[in-house]
Amino acid sequence: MLASAVLCAACQSASASAHYPDKIDACKLPAASARDRLAPGTVEIPADSVKTADAKVVPQDRSSGDDEVTTCKRLFARDLGGGKPNLQDYRLVTVAVVRFTDSDADDAAAKATQLMTDALSDHSGVRLATGVGDESGFSEQWAAVRSGNVVMGMAIADGGTEAALIPPATLDNVQAEVTDMTKTLQRDYQG
Secondary structure, eight states: OOOOOOOOOOOOBOOTTOOOOSOOOGGGSSOTTHHHHHSTTEEEEOTTSSOOOOOOOSSOOSOOSSEEEEEEEEEEEEEOSTTOEEEEEEEEEEEEEEEEOOSSHHHHHHHHHHIIIIIIOSSEEEEEEEEETTEEEEEEEEEEEEETTEEEEEEEEEEETTGGGSOOOOHHHHHHHHHHHHHHHHHHHOO
16 A cells, blocks of 8 residues: 655644653553554454564654653554454554653753654654565554653554555544543653
8 A cells, every 4th residue: 555645733742841750661551442443444463473664653763861762563454354364464553652861851841842843843644654575665644742751653554465455544543542642641650
């Protein structure tokens, strides 16, 4: 599936006064209903079942000394019926969390703001990724949000021979899921 549309949506940013002092588990942020919203008509399969391209959710994908990065990848295959997965058609959902660890909450929040502003520019959209084995490209929807010293992002990538048969997750679905993740972050991790 190839798509070259570029969509931009309004910036989403939570309060700069929030501060998250402890490590954040990216796998615990999506709601239990995330699969229904983001990957309808699919079956979850082990993340290493299919060779997929890495979805780069945020540009800063490794810790740099003053931040901490956690990621979570979930892979879904098209349901052929009765829970039988078609491993040729998949949807990869990746969540990444960058938490700036500076002891000064204002400095940490400023670094998170700079990552959102300078590195991500837009805060959601659709982009084309290339170089996935025999598949020359796949579409990827993504969204990112900042809350205090944390930047969270989610990317949804479809790939495979007939991935277009997987019911689409709209950009609105991705943005809504990231908004829900922000609520979980604030409820479970805020110091």
